[in-house]
Amino acid sequence: MTQSKYDVLTIGNAIVDILSQAEDDFLIREGLVKGSMRLIDQDEAERLYDHMGPTQMISGGCAGNTAAGVASFGGRAAFIGKVADDEPGHFYRHDMQALDIAFPTENLTSGVSTGRSMILITPDTERTMNTFLGACLELTPDDIDPATVEGAAITYLEGYLWDPPKAKQAFVEASRIAHGAGRKVAITLSDSFCVDRFRGEFLDLMRTAKVDIVFANNHEILALYETSDFKSAVEALAQDVQLAAVTMGAEGSMVVAGANRVSVPAPPVDDIVDKTGAGDLFASGFLFGLARAASHADCAALGSIAAGEILQHIGARPQHSLKARAEQEGLHPRNGYCG
Amino acid sequence: MTQSKYDVLTIGNAIVDILSQAEDDFLIREGLVKGSMRLIDQDEAERLYDHMGPTQMISGGCAGNTAAGVASFGGRAAFIGKVADDEPGHFYRHDMQALDIAFPTENLTSGVSTGRSMILITPDTERTMNTFLGACLELTPDDIDPATVEGAAITYLEGYLWDPPKAKQAFVEASRIAHGAGRKVAITLSDSFCVDRFRGEFLDLMRTAKVDIVFANNHEILALYETSDFKSAVEALAQDVQLAAVTMGAEGSMVVAGANRVSVPAPPVDDIVDKTGAGDLFASGFLFGLARAASHADCAALGSIAAGEILQHIGARPQHSLKARAEQEGLHPRNGYCG
Numbered sequence: 063m064t065q066s067k068y069d070v071l072t073i074g075n076a077i078v079d080i081l082s083q084a085e086d087d088f089l090i091r092e093g094l095v096k097g098s099m100r101l102i103d104q105d106e107a108e109r110l111y112d113h114m115g116p117t118q119m120i121s122g123g124c125a126g127n128t129a130a131g132v133a134s135f136g137g138r139a140a141f142i143g144k145v146a147d148d149e150p151g152h153f154y155r156h157d158m159q160a161l162d163i164a165f166p167t168e169n170l171t172s173g174v175s176t177g178r179s180m181i182l183i184t185p186d187t188e189r190t191m192n193t194f195l196g197a198c199l200e201l202t203p204d205d206i207d208p209a210t211v212e213g214a215a216i217t218y219l220e221g222y223l224w225d226p227p228k229a230k231q232a233f234v235e236a237s238r239i240a241h242g243a244g245r246k247v248a249i250t251l252s253d254s255f256c257v258d259r260f261r262g263e264f265l266d267l268m269r270t271a272k273v274d275i276v277f278a279n280n281h282e283i284l285a286l287y288e289t290s291d292f293k294s295a296v297e298a299l300a301q302d303v304q305l306a307a308v309t310m311g312a313e314g315s316m317v318v319a320g321a322n323r324v325s326v327p328a329p330p331v332d333d334i335v336d337k338t339g340a341g342d343l344f345a346s347g348f349l350f351g352l353a354r355a356a357s358h359a360d361c362a363a364l365g366s367i368a369a370g371e372i373l374q375h376i377g378a379r380p381q382h383s384l385k386a387r388a389e390q391e392g393l394h395p396r397n398g399y400c401g
Numbered sequence: 402m403t404q405s406k407y408d409v410l411t412i413g414n415a416i417v418d419i420l421s422q423a424e425d426d427f428l429i430r431e432g433l434v435k436g437s438m439r440l441i442d443q444d445e446a447e448r449l450y451d452h453m454g455p456t457q458m459i460s461g462g463c464a465g466n467t468a469a470g471v472a473s474f475g476g477r478a479a480f481i482g483k484v485a486d487d488e489p490g491h492f493y494r495h496d497m498q499a500l501d502i503a504f505p506t507e508n509l510t511s512g513v514s515t516g517r518s519m520i521l522i523t524p525d526t527e528r529t530m531n532t533f534l535g536a537c538l539e540l541t542p543d544d545i546d547p548a549t550v551e552g553a554a555i556t557y558l559e560g561y562l563w564d565p566p567k568a569k570q571a572f573v574e575a576s577r578i579a580h581g582a583g584r585k586v587a588i589t590l591s592d593s594f595c596v597d598r599f600r601g602e603f604l605d606l607m608r609t610a611k612v613d614i615v616f617a618n619n620h621e622i623l624a625l626y627e628t629s630d631f632k633s634a635v636e637a638l639a640q641d642v643q644l645a646a647v648t649m650g651a652e653g654s655m656v657v658a659g660a661n662r663v664s665v666p667a668p669p670v671d672d673i674v675d676k677t678g679a680g681d682l683f684a685s686g687f688l689f690g691l692a693r694a695a696s697h698a699d700c701a702a703l704g705s706i707a708a709g710e711i712l713q714h715i716g717a718r719p720q721h722s723l724k725a726r727a728e729q730e731g732l733h734p735r736n737g738y739c740g
Contacts, residue, residue: 082499111495112495112498116469116495116496116499116500117492117499118716148488149487149489153458156451156456160455160456161454
């Protein structure tokens with residue numbers, strides 16, 4: 063195995079976030095399930111936008127957020143995802159390039175617009191996402207640049223990629239190339255509704271070792287194993303995958319590796335403003351640590367640093383250097399796969 | 402004088418803000434003067450954007466920010482400014498409509514794009530603005546809807562409107578209509594470079610009573626009277642205009658009305674993040690109070706509440722209800738011109 067060019071490659075839906083604050087009443091009137099992500103078409107996206115309060119536009123998408131986190135830690139990141147040749151697409155690409163994230167995917171020029179997620183932030187800081195996938199639906203195996211996959215210590219894929227049919231094939235192709243180059247493959251289960259949609263396929267990916275590392279929160283692993291018993295879900299997970307990181311909100315996280323369990327508390331976060339991207343940023347810290355051969359406990363602690371930063375402002379991209387925060391805590395890994 | 406339909410009408414450049422954090426070194430390399438606003442053309446806007454870090458897009462523009470503040474206080478606001486029929490223009494109009502701000506100006510369809518300001522926020526929280534005026538250059542006297550001006554207790558104009566030549570005529574026309582309907586006219590001096598560009602014209606507007614109320618910070622009134630002596634600048638201001646509100650950053654503000662001086666401290670603000678829009682939001686609170694017949698001291702205190710909110714996050718539009726904050730302080734005016 064040659065030295066890796068990237069710490070982490072993330073592959074996912076390239077989405078511009080349109081964020082707005084909303085009262086609970088608004089979710090009720092619109093029939094939205096708080097904390098969830100639902101897929102909508104362009105007409106519904108336009109209708110909902112007309113009803114939303116003042117907005118901010120910030121690049122988002124789970125895998126994109128995770129790549130931004132890795133870059134903020136000082137890691138070398140790459141991203142594969144599909145945007146259109148339009149204003150939001152240029153905005154998205156600018157933000158990747160500004161972070162020195164390799165982004166080898168070509169723009170879609172079919173006329174379909176860049177994907178966007180209308181995100182409603184309620185006063186309890188929870189986020190409810192309404193996503194129009196747009197150009198993301200056109201991510202295909204042809205977009206999986208083999209050199210980029212082969213060059214990444216870890217390739218990380220979002221469960222939401224299971225929604226666009228051709229992206230699913232791209233996902234499997236990326237896993238094949240990564241494993242062929244002796245690299246690791248990680249997946250996030252994305253959300254519990256996503257798990258409900260693709261439970262069998264996700265379990266199959268794990269059991270056939272197409273993925274080596276699973277990221278999930280407590281709700282998602284309960285959904286995956288259709289149980290209400292957290293402990294038995296963790297045991298099942300330990301059977302199905304080499305390594306898993308399970309987040310539990312304010313209660314911290316648990317790393318599951320065979321018979322080993324490492325629990326890491328979440329440091330208290332003052333002034334939580336917006337939960338958008340907390341899971342994506344946890345994954346960025348964990349993956350960056352893992353690519354640099356940090357201990358599992360340190361990987362989880364790096365994840366908590368990143369999640370803590372993102373909770374304190376609107377939007378799912380870091381506004382402060384995660385490298386500086388990790389150094390402050392004496393946690394910044396200098397060595398590892400990437401030397 | 403009939404009862405007013407709007408507390409405040411603001412007229413200004415309709416600008417989408419593209420905000421990014423930047424190190425001091427970046428400003429030095431680019432030869433930018435920290436804290437200032439410079440006008441740039443489309444080529445320079447694109448060149449600078451390519452060099453900026455990850456960005457957020459939020460509606461801005463001084464007068465637009467002030468209208469958003471008035472709306473957040475629960476006031477009835479209107480805005481006149483020119484956007485194009487493009488994605489940033491739709492974004493801008495959406496944000497106005499979402500706040501129930503009347504926005505009678507038609508889109509520009511000539512192909513020139515919506516104005517945008519590339520704003521660099523340095524670690525000291527200062528903002529440096531690089532503005533491409535675009536569609537704003539096409540605001541003309543025809544855009545001054547007489548019914549809207551006649552219906553507003555106060556019409557507020559930004560000094561930056563002096564940059565687009567036709568907007569200057571629109572400004573004078575708005576003042577004429579407002580005074581014809583027995584209303585008040587306010588101006589903000591915008592920034593000290595703007596004062597340098599248009600000193601004679603601003604003094605003429607004041608001395609010929611085309612404006613009744615002036616908003617300025619301490620730097621701007623020193624620039625206006627070309628003096629380094631704050632006290633003598635305040636005396637000159639008192640001679641030239643009926644009412645002025647002078648802000649002095651952390652040192653609070655001073656209301657100048659003939660021989661009267663009211664000094665109002667700025668409440669301490671924890672965790673200043675971004676100074677973009679602080680002056681615009683001060684004006685929103687002051688104008689809202691004035692339109693509702695609050696005392697000058699209360700007007701300035703309302704201004705400080707609004708400025709304090711905006712300092713605590715990125716972007717120049719309020720993220721929390723200013724009405725709720727004013728009520729908390731027992732300062733929300735219930736009555737006034739608008740009954």
